[in-house]
Amino acid sequence: MVHKGIALPVEWMEEVINLVAERLVVVDRDGIIKYMDSAYCDFLDIRPSHSIGRHVTEVIENTRMHIVSNTGIPEISSVQSIKGSEMIANRYPIFIDNELKGAAGTVIFRNPQEWLDYSEKIQPLLDELNYYKRRYTKENSSKYTFRDLAGKNKAFTAAKALAERGSCSQSSLLIIGESGTGKELFAHSIHHNSTRSRFPFIRVNCASIPEHLLESELFGYEEGAFTGASKGGKKGKFELGHKGTVFLDEIGDMPLPMQSKLLRFLQEKEIERIGGQMPKAVDVRIIAATHRNLEEMVNEGTFRQDLYYRLNVLKIEIPPLRERKDDLMEIANLLLKKLEKKFFRQNISLSKSTEPLLLNHSWPGNIRELENVLERAINILDGHIISAEHLPLYLQDAAVPAPVIGNPPREEEPVKPLKETMAAAEKEALERALKKAQGSKQLAARLLGIGKTSFYDKCRMYHIKI
Ligand SMILES: Nc1ncnc2c1ncn2[C@@H]1O[C@H](COP(=O)(O)OP(=O)(O)OP(=O)(O)O)[C@@H](O)[C@H]1O
Ligand SMILES: [Mg+2]
Numbered sequence: 001m002v003h004k005g006i007a008l009p010v011e012w013m014e015e016v017i018n019l020v021a022e023r024l025v026v027v028d029r030d031g032i033i034k035y036m037d038s039a040y041c042d043f044l045d046i047r048p049s050h051s052i053g054r055h056v057t058e059v060i061e062n063t064r065m066h067i068v069s070n071t072g073i074p075e076i077s078s079v080q081s082i083k084g085s086e087m088i089a090n091r092y093p094i095f096i097d098n099e100l101k102g103a104a105g106t107v108i109f110r111n112p113q114e115w116l117d118y119s120e121k122i123q124p125l126l127d128e129l130n131y132y133k134r135r136y137t138k139e140n141s142s143k144y145t146f147r148d149l150a151g152k153n154k155a156f157t158a159a160k161a162l163a164e165r166g167s168c169s170q171s172s173l174l175i176i177g178e179s180g181t182g183k184e185l186f187a188h189s190i191h192h193n194s195t196r197s198r199f200p201f202i203r204v205n206c207a208s209i210p211e212h213l214l215e216s217e218l219f220g221y222e223e224g225a226f227t228g229a230s231k232g233g234k235k236g237k238f239e240l241g242h243k244g245t246v247f248l249d250e251i252g253d254m255p256l257p258m259q260s261k262l263l264r265f266l267q268e269k270e271i272e273r274i275g276g277q278m279p280k281a282v283d284v285r286i287i288a289a290t291h292r293n294l295e296e297m298v299n300e301g302t303f304r305q306d307l308y309y310r311l312n313v314l315k316i317e318i319p320p321l322r323e324r325k326d327d328l329m330e331i332a333n334l335l336l337k338k339l340e341k342k343f344f345r346q347n348i349s350l351s352k353s354t355e356p357l358l359l360n361h362s363w364p365g366n367i368r369e370l371e372n373v374l375e376r377a378i379n380i381l382d383g384h385i386i387s388a389e390h391l392p393l394y395l396q397d398a399a400v401p402a403p404v405i406g407n408p409p410r411e412e413e414p415v416k417p418l419k420e421t422m423a424a425a426e427k428e429a430l431e432r433a434l435k436k437a438q439g440s441k442q443l444a445a446r447l448l449g450i451g452k453t454s455f456y457d458k459c460r461m462y463h464i465k466i
Pocket of ligand 1: 148149150151177178179180181182183184185186291331334367368371
């Protein structure tokens with residue numbers, strides 16, 4: 001090792017390197033190790049002769065020396081995990097006569113005790129940081145993929161196919177569906193399948209954020225923008241979602257003034273924090289969802305027409321569960337698998353007798369309602385088979401065929417006044433309920449979904465003996 005005219009014996013150089021606090025490795029442009037000091041070799045349990053000439057990735061864990069020797073860009077104070085410990089690494093490109101020749105890298109540790117002291121202080125902080133990093137990534141990334149969307153129903157698979165195609169586009173997307181049909185699942189899957197999947201998926205529930213907070217939630221604010229504003233300001237959801245997807249759930253509940261601001265953002269693709277001076281370009285894709293009828297809202301003047309058109313570039317309509325009964329049992333079984341995990345149970349199945357009950361119901365709460373029904377059943381289940389008695393009463397009753405009033409009506413039979421027909425139906429329903437409840441008035445009233453007093457009143461009115 002000779003430096004332009006100053007000769008320093010090689011042994012001296014070696015000793016100097018051993019004395020300083022950092023360990024040293026030198027690689028050429030291809031990442032091949034040219035030098036590694038002996039203490040570093042000791043630490044890695046390798047003989048110096050075995051390190052020289054090998055690619056640095058084969059010798060040092062998590063190294064980036066081969067990258068720095070290639071890009072010429074230094075990396076200072078990065079954290080590198082070696083043998084289960086975090087170390088501070090500095091990596092410098094080596095330029096000789098302006099030409100990139102390789103890189104020199106140092107890691108800090110002088111002796112085991114010093115490293116241990118340092119490690120004890122730093123390690124808990126790094127663990128904490130990693131925990132929050134993992135949590136952040138988990139919360140702001142998509143959890144579901146198209147594979148999680150069960151169902152073979154025609155209208156449903158058409159919606160799924162459209163969503164899959166739409167995931168490749170950058171246009172805004174609108175998901176329409178009743179409550180519990182899987183709108184959020186669709187939004188996750190679309191993000192997951194898109195080129196933005198490595199970037200955040202940010203969900204905003206427009207219905208749950210108070211109106212006066214929605215603007216700062218979406219656009220963020222600068223320090224001192226208002227009393228109580230956090231120090232350093234706060235990023236809004238659009239800024240957080242940069243390069244990713246922002247899912248505006250329950251968009252139908254967004255107040256009109258915010259709709260205007262959202263429209264401006266969609267047109268300009270720029271945000272301005274509250275109290276901020278400079279607009280900032282933000283690249284996000286918007287997926288909006290609602291269970292409301294936006295067209296009706298546009299007609300009523302409660303939803304901006306121009307915003308509706310902006311969002312409605314791609315519209316996906318998820319059919320309600322009652323229109324996809326052919327998928328019901330498949331979904332129910334899939335949900336059971338999910339619930340088994342949640343409750344640490346195994347091999348739970350639905351008995352055949354539950355099938356007509358599940359199929360007869362109209363499921364106003366859609367898949368979420370089905371999930372709740374199954375969760376409730378598992379909670380009261382002793383064995384492994386869910387049967388009719390584990391289902392809520394309103395479902396148990398669904399199997400009862402529509403009451404036939406008197407004799408089956410024949411074409412030639414005169415049409416009776418509606419009041420009379422309804423009274424006959426009511427009387428029959430009361431009798432059937434009493435029979436099914438084996439005389440228990442309380443249960444009969446429950447089966448009918450009416451109060452006990454009203455049940456007694458009606459029985460008296462129709463002269464039913466109780
Ligand atoms: N196709 C599907 N296959 C399996 N599970 C589904 C499917 N669609 C929805 N689910 C499940 O149903 C539940 C409701 O779905 P999600 O939250 O996406 O509905 P939503 O339309 O956003 O409802 P809401 O309007 O109430 O917010 C979730 O637990 C989800 O996992
Ligand atoms: Mg939802």
